[in-house]
Amino acid sequence: MLTGSTNASLDQLRDTLRPGQREIALWTGGALAVSAVPGAGKSTGMAVAAAIAIAQQQLHARRQLVVVTFTRSAAANLKTKIRANLKALGLPPGGFVVQTLHGLAWSIARAHPALSGLNPDSVLVTPDQNHRLIRTCVEQWISANARHYQTLLEGRQFDGEETERLRRQSVLRTEVLPTLATTVIHEAKSSGLLPDDLRSQSNDIDDPYSVLTIAAGLYEFYQTQLRFRNLIDYDEMILAALRVLDDPQVRQSWQQQVFAVFEDEAQDSSPLQTRLLEILAADPADPTSYDRINLVRVGDPNQAINSTFTPADPIFFREFCEACRTQNRLATMTQAGRSSRPIIEAANFVLQWVNQSNLAGTEQPFRVQTIRPVASNDPQPNANPVPEGQGLELYTPEDVYQTVEHIGQRVLQLLKQHPDGRAAVLVRTNDQGRFVAKELYRWYGDTLPVYEVGQRDRQSHVPAEMLTLLQFLDRPHSPDYLKAALTVLVTRKRISTQDLNALVSFPEQFLYPGPLDPVQPEAVVEARRYCNSLLNARLQLPPAQLIPFLALTLDYEQTELATADKLTERLVQQTENNALSAILGILSEIVASEQFEPVDADDTEERYTRSGQLTVITMHKAKGLDWDYVFIPFLHEQTIPGSQWVPPQAQFLGDFTLAEVARAQIRASLHNQFPLPSLASAWERAKNLKTAEEFRLLYVAMTRAKRLLWLSAARKAPFTWNKPENLQDREPCPVLPALMERFPTSVMT
Numbered sequence: 001m002l003t004g005s006t007n008a009s010l011d012q013l014r015d016t017l018r019p020g021q022r023e024i025a026l027w028t029g030g031a032l033a034v035s036a037v038p039g040a041g042k043s044t045g046m047a048v049a050a051a052i053a054i055a056q057q058q059l060h061a062r063r064q065l066v067v068v069t070f071t072r073s074a075a076a077n078l079k080t081k082i083r084a085n086l087k088a089l090g091l092p093p094g095g096f097v098v099q100t101l102h103g104l105a106w107s108i109a110r111a112h113p114a115l116s117g118l119n120p121d122s123v124l125v126t127p128d129q130n131h132r133l134i135r136t137c138v139e140q141w142i143s144a145n146a147r148h149y150q151t152l153l154e155g156r157q158f159d160g161e162e163t164e165r166l167r168r169q170s171v172l173r174t175e176v177l178p179t180l181a182t183t184v185i186h187e188a189k190s191s192g193l194l195p196d197d198l199r200s201q202s203n204d205i206d207d208p209y210s211v212l213t214i215a216a217g218l219y220e221f222y223q224t225q226l227r228f229r230n231l232i233d234y235d236e237m238i239l240a241a242l243r244v245l246d247d248p249q250v251r252q253s254w255q256q257q258v259f260a261v262f263e264d265e266a267q268d269s270s271p272l273q274t275r276l277l278e279i280l281a282a283d284p285a286d287p288t289s290y291d292r293i294n295l296v297r298v299g300d301p302n303q304a305i306n307s308t309f310t311p312a313d314p315i316f317f318r319e320f321c322e323a324c325r326t327q328n329r330l331a332t333m334t335q336a337g338r339s340s341r342p343i344i345e346a347a348n349f350v351l352q353w354v355n356q357s358n359l360a361g362t363e364q365p366f367r368v369q370t371i372r373p374v375a376s377n378d379p380q381p382n383a384n385p386v387p388e389g390q391g392l393e394l395y396t397p398e399d400v401y402q403t404v405e406h407i408g409q410r411v412l413q414l415l416k417q418h419p420d421g422r423a424a425v426l427v428r429t430n431d432q433g434r435f436v437a438k439e440l441y442r443w444y445g446d447t448l449p450v451y452e453v454g455q456r457d458r459q460s461h462v463p464a465e466m467l468t469l470l471q472f473l474d475r476p477h478s479p480d481y482l483k484a485a486l487t488v489l490v491t492r493k494r495i496s497t498q499d500l501n502a503l504v505s506f507p508e509q510f511l512y513p514g515p516l517d518p519v520q521p522e523a524v525v526e527a528r529r530y531c532n533s534l535l536n537a538r539l540q541l542p543p544a545q546l547i548p549f550l551a552l553t554l555d556y557e558q559t560e561l562a563t564a565d566k567l568t569e570r571l572v573q574q575t576e577n578n579a580l581s582a583i584l585g586i587l588s589e590i591v592a593s594e595q596f597e598p599v600d601a602d603d604t605e606e607r608y609t610r611s612g613q614l615t616v617i618t619m620h621k622a623k624g625l626d627w628d629y630v631f632i633p634f635l636h637e638q639t640i641p642g643s644q645w646v647p648p649q650a651q652f653l654g655d656f657t658l659a660e661v662a663r664a665q666i667r668a669s670l671h672n673q674f675p676l677p678s679l680a681s682a683w684e685r686a687k688n689l690k691t692a693e694e695f696r697l698l699y700v701a702m703t704r705a706k707r708l709l710w711l712s713a714a715r716k717a718p719f720t721w722n723k724p725e726n727l728q729d730r731e732p733c734p735v736l737p738a739l740m741e742r743f744p745t746s747v748m749t
């Protein structure tokens with residue numbers, strides 16, 4: 001029983017919220033979906049609702065509120081807010097935990113090793129297509145499926161020519177199959193599908209390559225490898241927790257411990273993650289009832305921007321909202337205080353225009369939801385602030401160089417007027433971010449404090465790049481190692497972009513051409529020169545000194561060089577004789593288990609939004625954050641929405657990529673869209689999904705701005721950001737001309 005004064009404090013706390021937020025704070029039990037627009041104050045509302053639930057239910061260590069969110073930094077923020085609210089209620093900071101979904105799953109799995117089947121010493125990996133684990137699965141699949149592999153090699157047509165056969169083998173082994181493996185394993189696993197499920201679905205599809213059968217095989221080998229090497233991945237954690245909760249007694253004990261589950265950023269959860277939360281939040285006596293499941297899911301389906309990396313399809317959260325709506329359990333928060341009115345109007349216009357444009361074919365990118373400014377008596381100080389300049393400004397600079405020059409000038413002027421202001425340039429790719437930071441430095445030197453987020457993160461590539469080059473030095477005649485090394489040199493812009501498959505088919509001929517070999521273009525000669533100088537170093541330097549040399553060759557920056565030095569120190573420590581083979585062994589372990597990755601500090605978000613600073617950050621990373629002045633340059637059709645692209649070297653298979661086809665087929669099966677799409681229509685669907693997501697990403701980016709949203713598409717931009725000096729005419733993203741027509745006073749010259 002709560003005292004009168006506690007009840008009064010609860011009312012006071014609720015009064016700090018605006019109407020939509022108050023609906024969460026009035027929750028007392030059952031399922032609740034909250035669909036909110038950007039900047040509505042979802043996290044703020046949830047933190048108050050959490051403190052109220054803890055107070056009202058008098059929760060404690062053995063009966064807790066579980067709050068989950070997507071990233072560790074968001075979890076840290078939410079925890080601080082809940083603690084502050086409890087303090088305001090005069091309560092100790094207990095009765096709740098805030099975790100990421102994976103953290104929650106891990107704690108359940110670790111508490112019951114016998115049921116989860118997980119070894120607490122397992123090493124966590126996030127394998128990409130170059131990961132040794134994936135490469136091993138691909139090799140195993142090829143040797144176990146010679147006939148199927150032959151069908152792939154033959155592709156659409158094949159005249160049996162030897163050089164072409166070698167080229168196709170290289171493409172399949174190092175690109176097509178590893179990409180297929182990483183895509184489908186994650187897609188299927190996090191949806192709770194087993195290899196046999198994929199196999200049985202494959203039989204019903206008109207597909208000469210039987211892509212889902214290949215996927216099933218790769219998935220099976222992957223699972224065996226994981227167990228054999230005592231590794232786990234993120235999906236395995238969720239599956240392990242679900243295995244634990246399959247046990248009726250253990251499940252009941254967890255359900256008794258968990259009073260309710262509150263989930264933030266619910267649009268980003270995969271079906272399996274949602275399942276985990278539903279089990280924990282259920283009432284053991286009546287697990288399926290929406291009245292008895294204490295689950296509050298807060299999100300914005302229009303900010304779902306992870307569906308091309310994960311199966312976190314916005315459809316799932318929309319479905320949950322719909323199911324709750326029919327039971328009168330849906331709250332919508334449409335008022336938002338973050339942005340100035342012109343920015344809100346622009347974001348609303350884009351949402352509506354994109355949905356009506358049919359650019360994403362049968363996909364509807366957005367849930368129809370309009371952002372509204374808050375009322376004049378809103379509790380948020382300075383809500384919907386006065387715009388800076390026009391609030392929305394639209395530019396068409398001559399080229400990308402002029403774009404960055406304009407941004408720099410404007411930011412310098414803004415920060416002079418408002419030294420505490422926060423500004424950011426939001427880019428679509430890290431390459432663009434690198435270009436912006438470099439150009440800003442060229443124009444303005446140290447007078448402009450720039451924080452390039454990608455550059456800080458790039459350090460984690462150091463061990464992987466070192467391993468790739470050392471593997472090449474160890475076995476220069478291996479086409480795989482040679483190709484991987486050349487790829488690193490291209491990425492680091494040491495050599496020009498070119499068809500590497502043509503170079504690596506005959507490594508010896510490439511590295512040491514004879515007098516009768518044909519004269520090669522300058523790009524090939526340059527690539528050879530680099531490889532030969534690396535090989536010379538291998539002869540002249542002791543193995544331990546190779547890493548500093550390679551780091552210099554790749555033109556590492558200061559922080560990257562420091563990471564390379566740290567890596568060398570550790571390798572010297574861990575290898576007795578410093579032989580190259582021993583160094584390669586340890587380095588492979590470091591890369592495979594990702595132990596060397598810098599750990600995100602809890603204050604990451606704070607570093608991204610420091611006042612007086614211009615942050616250069618990707619649109620994906622910007623999610624959940626905001627700045628006074630947001631600059632979004634390079635809005636070109638080529639990137640937003642962009643087009644699905646089949647690399648020329650893989651076109652022998654057809655006008656599609658196997659990975660995207662498989663992804664669309666798995667998705668169709670998850671949504672019970674039978675019969676499953678054939679190759680061509682699966683590719684079409686994948687294209688629509690990507691288009692829809694790109695527009696949602698733009699919407700997320702636009703809604704980060706508080707007082708100025710500056711958008712531009714340069715008339716000329718590079719074809720590839722690896723070579724920004726090669727400018728070509730570029731079409732703007734179709735949203736930009738539409739915005740210009742709708743908001744003519746925002747068009748700047």
Ligand SMILES: Nc1ncnc2c1ncn2[C@@H]1O[C@H](COP(=O)(O)OP(=O)(O)OP(=O)(O)O)[C@@H](O)[C@H]1O
Binds near residue numbers: 037045300380625
């Ligand atoms: N009731 C309130 N009183 C004071 N400030 C508030 C209130 N609600 C939200 N805010 C402020 O508004 C801003 C946006 O809030 P919050 O980050 O919770 O929104 P969100 O809906 O989670 O945003 P997004 O959808 O963009 O991730 C924050 O600066 C927050 O402090």
